[in-house]
Amino acid sequence: MGELVVGIDIGTTKVCTIVGEVRETDTYILGVGIEPSHGMKKGMVVDVNALGAAISSSVHKAERSSGYEIGRAFVSVAGGHVESINSTGAVGVSNTRGVQLGDLERAMDAARAVTLPHGREVLHVIPRNYSLDGQSGLRSPLGMLGFRLEVEAHIITAQSSSIQNLARCVEASNVYVDRFILNPLASGDVVLTDEEREAGVMVVDIGGGTTDLAIFIDGSVWHTAVIAVGGHHVTNDIAHGLHLPFELAEAVKLEFGHAYPKSVSELEAFPIQPFGEELPSKVQRRDLARIIHARVEELFELILKEAKRSGYDGLLKAGIVLTGGSSALPGIRSVAADVLKMPVRVAHPENITGMSDALKNPAYSTSVGLLKLGLIMDVEDDRRQSLHNGGKARARRNWWDLLGGALGRLLPGEEDEV
Numbered sequence: 001m002g003e004l005v006v007g008i009d010i011g012t013t014k015v016c017t018i019v020g021e022v023r024e025t026d027t028y029i030l031g032v033g034i035e036p037s038h039g040m041k042k043g044m045v046v047d048v049n050a051l052g053a054a055i056s057s058s059v060h061k062a063e064r065s066s067g068y069e070i071g072r073a074f075v076s077v078a079g080g081h082v083e084s085i086n087s088t089g090a091v092g093v094s095n096t097r098g099v100q101l102g103d104l105e106r107a108m109d110a111a112r113a114v115t116l117p118h119g120r121e122v123l124h125v126i127p128r129n130y131s132l133d134g135q136s137g138l139r140s141p142l143g144m145l146g147f148r149l150e151v152e153a154h155i156i157t158a159q160s161s162s163i164q165n166l167a168r169c170v171e172a173s174n175v176y177v178d179r180f181i182l183n184p185l186a187s188g189d190v191v192l193t194d195e196e197r198e199a200g201v202m203v204v205d206i207g208g209g210t211t212d213l214a215i216f217i218d219g220s221v222w223h224t225a226v227i228a229v230g231g232h233h234v235t236n237d238i239a240h241g242l243h244l245p246f247e248l249a250e251a252v253k254l255e256f257g258h259a260y261p262k263s264v265s266e267l268e269a270f271p272i273q274p275f276g277e278e279l280p281s282k283v284q285r286r287d288l289a290r291i292i293h294a295r296v297e298e299l300f301e302l303i304l305k306e307a308k309r310s311g312y313d314g315l316l317k318a319g320i321v322l323t324g325g326s327s328a329l330p331g332i333r334s335v336a337a338d339v340l341k342m343p344v345r346v347a348h349p350e351n352i353t354g355m356s357d358a359l360k361n362p363a364y365s366t367s368v369g370l371l372k373l374g375l376i377m378d379v380e381d382d383r384r385q386s387l388h389n390g391g392k393a394r395a396r397r398n399w400w401d402l403l404g405g406a407l408g409r410l411l412p413g414e415e416d417e418v
């Protein structure tokens with residue numbers, strides 16, 4: 001049996017709560033609660049009450065479908081307030097016993113000791129690579145002999161107030177936030193292969209309000225960024241271009257949308273009912289594709305700019321992996337390949353079992369990733385804690401604790417709706 005975990009992905013479009021069990025090779029889904037999101041804009045909370053209510057509905061749905069009461073969860077974060085920097089930490093080590101875990105930890109503490117501007121906090125500190133006495137590129141120098149150990153770390157920070165607002169919204173449902181996890185780290189964990197991460201790859205999660213990206217090289221995270229453009233902007237452009245209300249434009253996008261005009265026949269057309277017109281009119285699907293193409297092309301240009309800004313654009317041998325709800329847009333692969341000139345594939349969560357049919361869609365990569373990555377980070381924390389406590393491990397939480405303890409499994413039939 002694996003360990004039971006809960007993830008809540010709070011997006012601009014939907015809130016998705018998953019109760020699952022992480023096993024060695026797959027994730028078993030026990031319950032899911034997907035609800036439309038309200039009160040989020042471009043990945044930031046703009047209405048605490050509306051978002052709190054959406055989270056509460058999603059959590060209750062997941063509780064009903066899994067039969068467990070949720071007490072704590074890993075929660076996703078994105079938004080323009082997230083920033084990342086790289087930092088180095090160096091420590092002296094004893095040359096007689098080789099590098100120990102405690103030395104790695106001290107080096108990480110030194111890297112972590114950056115001065116943050118007021119109102120910001122650290123979300124993640126991820127080791128990129130180690131060097132020992134100037135020999136760089138070491139994945140793990142454990143047991144190696146040397147005097148000076150250096151770690152290069154990737155530090156992801158967020159605006160404290162944004163994080164606190166998000167925590168408030170989750171806690172309103174009596175769910176404790178175990179840990180916040182940056183969106184593209186969670187989705188990357190699910191859709192990337194080890195080979196891609198080694199070779200150099202960029203995961204791009206295109207959602208409704210944001211596009212979240214992370215660059216993995218040599219097996220670890222080297223760069224992360226959040227771009228405040230997503231599928232909502234595409235829908236807005238359609239609404240403007242075809243004079244339609246937003247909801248109708250969204251429906252048109254989902255049914256007829258295509259991002260690559262060249263792949264759409266000139267003969268294809270569909271009826272719409274624009275504002276102020278009495279009779280429906282016909283729109284050529286290729287014209288719709290032109291509207292979508294312009295925005296999607298601009299988005300990939302922003303992504304390319306970000307890759308260049310990171311300085312790692314030349315190291316992405318495995319190219320780019322698209323995920324997130326908007327990656328389901330037909331033709332998006334071709335636009336990405338045209339702009340970025342590198343291999344592109346679109347991915348969704350795989351290796352999931354149980355109540356998982358709805359989750360095999362690129363919109364749920366972050367949600368599924370929260371479970372796996374949350375657990376990995378927890379194990380890391382335990383190890384660190386145990387080092388600081390002189391070898392005594394922090395008490396591991398059990399499933400009872402994770403899921404709220406007091407009630408545990410609800411009796412079947414206690415709730416009417418599943």
Ligand SMILES: Nc1ncnc2c1ncn2[C@@H]1O[C@H](COP(=O)(O)OP(=O)(O)OP(=O)(O)O)[C@@H](O)[C@H]1O
Nearest residue numbers: 011012013014207208209210231232325326328363
């Ligand atoms: N088949 C499809 N074709 C085109 N767009 C789609 C399709 N399915 C979903 N989308 C778009 O995906 C977006 C939602 O994606 P997703 O569920 O990943 O967003 P989110 O996680 O809620 O938002 P964010 O991560 O930006 O905060 C919407 O803009 C929606 O229109």
Ligand SMILES: [Mg+2]
Nearest residue numbers: 011207324366
């Ligand atoms: Mg998302």
